[in-house]
Amino acid sequence: MKLLHAYEQADVFLVVAAFLLAVGIYGLIRRRTLIGMLISGEIIFSAASLNFMALNRFHAPDPTVGQVFVLFIMGLAAAEVAIALSIIIAVYRNYHSIKARELADLNG
Amino acid sequence: MDHFPAQDLIVGTVFLLCVATTVAGALLAVITTRIVRAVCGLAICCVGIAGLYYFLHSPFLALMEILVYIGAVCVTIIFGIMLAEPDLTYESKRDTTVLWGIVALLAGAAICWGLSRLGLQGPWPAPPAQVSDGSTKAIGVSLLSTYSMAFEAISLVLFVAILGALVIARAGRTKA
Incomplete structure (x- = not known):
């Protein structure tokens, strides 16, 4: 059966990565709170990592490079979450809300 | 067996x-x-x-x-x-909410369809000869030799991110 051997080629991984990117962008547009947007951003990071890993496994001469790159992406994602959550907490302390609609003080 | x-x-x-x-x-x-x-x-x-x-x-x-x-x-x-x-508070439903939902759905579907098509149709090159096995040992060696500069940079980024998170989250809090 072809479906059971789908993990031996890059196609399924590429489609899943594209789906994750699409879901992340859908959530980024759709969500109205900052934390929901942050979660969607994490899904987009995961999509990029999965794409890197798939091409690294099937089309790269050195399979180490992609893994190191994905490790760096994970580090950046962790740093981004720490900064974003501290900003969210600071915003909540000043506005008592984290809805993107109400944070319009700089809107011209 | x-x-x-x-x-x-x-x-x-x-x-x-x-x-x-x-x-x-x-x-x-x-x-x-x-x-x-x-x-x-x-x-x-x-x-x-x-x-x-x-x-x-x-x-x-x-x-x-x-x-x-x-x-x-x-x-x-x-x-x-x-x-x-x-x-804590739920937002009342507006007409624009539905509109944004449709826009988001269209954008997501277009991205998913386009990227899947690109990934499935693209003429991917056959991989040249493998120069390493991609094991955990190989990752460790290349992290501390080829990518040592990036490794140091990412540790600096994490350090600054922790400091910045503490400073931002602390601002505005009265001293106990």
């Missing part, structure tokens, strides 16, 4: 299970209205992605995915939810 019975069936089923977990978790993360459920969806999605990394011959990254994303990122987001209470 050198071949486990029904080995192909088991491995293929586990792979399909990983794909289903990833897709279901991602959908749960963006569709639910409750933010806590969205975080659970993100965690489920990360479990599935860890499984996919395992199938891509990288058990080290599978463990790191669970350690960093579920152990650190999801827990930190739950801390943020507890401190900022995003579910």
